[in-house]
Amino acid sequence: MTSVTTPTVPAHNRWVLGALRTETGRRILRGLCGMRYTGRRTGRTVVLPVAYAACGTDVTVLVARAAEKRWWRNFEGGHPAELLLDGRWRTARGEAVGPERIEYPRLLAGYRAAHPHTSADTTAPIVHFVLTDRP
Template identity: 35%
Template structure:
């Protein structure tokens, strides 16, 4: 699996003892492609609320990774240096949960969260 150079650097930091430099803003997201069956790993910016994480796909009109979660899928996230299992799902603007998820993201990321109008990925972590 080849990663863009910037992603590889961010993932290396998230996996290291220096993860505190990025853990407040980024997680490592691991999932299996719904059609390809391949394993994918990417860093994503997130906002947390208890056992729920909210991810706003950057450039969602052009990126495709988030579409894997149109049907809820198991994921693994590296959060604060530790791996956690969870389930990720897409929440679209028409969904009743979208407004709450958007508010969670906008509270953490005021500049980018309030103008977001696209889908969000909500990750429910297992206890």
């Protein structure tokens, strides 16, 4: 029998994710979405809020301080996920994109349009998501 594990989510992340399910919360926490995926190595469900930028069916997440984080490596080569957008979970496929990739400048420009404080000369990886469901 297969068991389904409930992810352990820190209290502050639970609060943010709960707020993102409400209209008021989304206005206050503009620029944040929830992300849920299954770890490739561990098989555990990971749920966390992330800063994002949306453009049509594309969603980008810049991985600030990437050397200190591991979650984004699950998306090297592509990996399914769910994103909490507009108060509901949407299915997506994400892929980690580094500065050596031809699409990186376009993705970074899109992210910077939503988050102007982002350094133009950053080389942080970006996880590029394409929504796979219909709204």
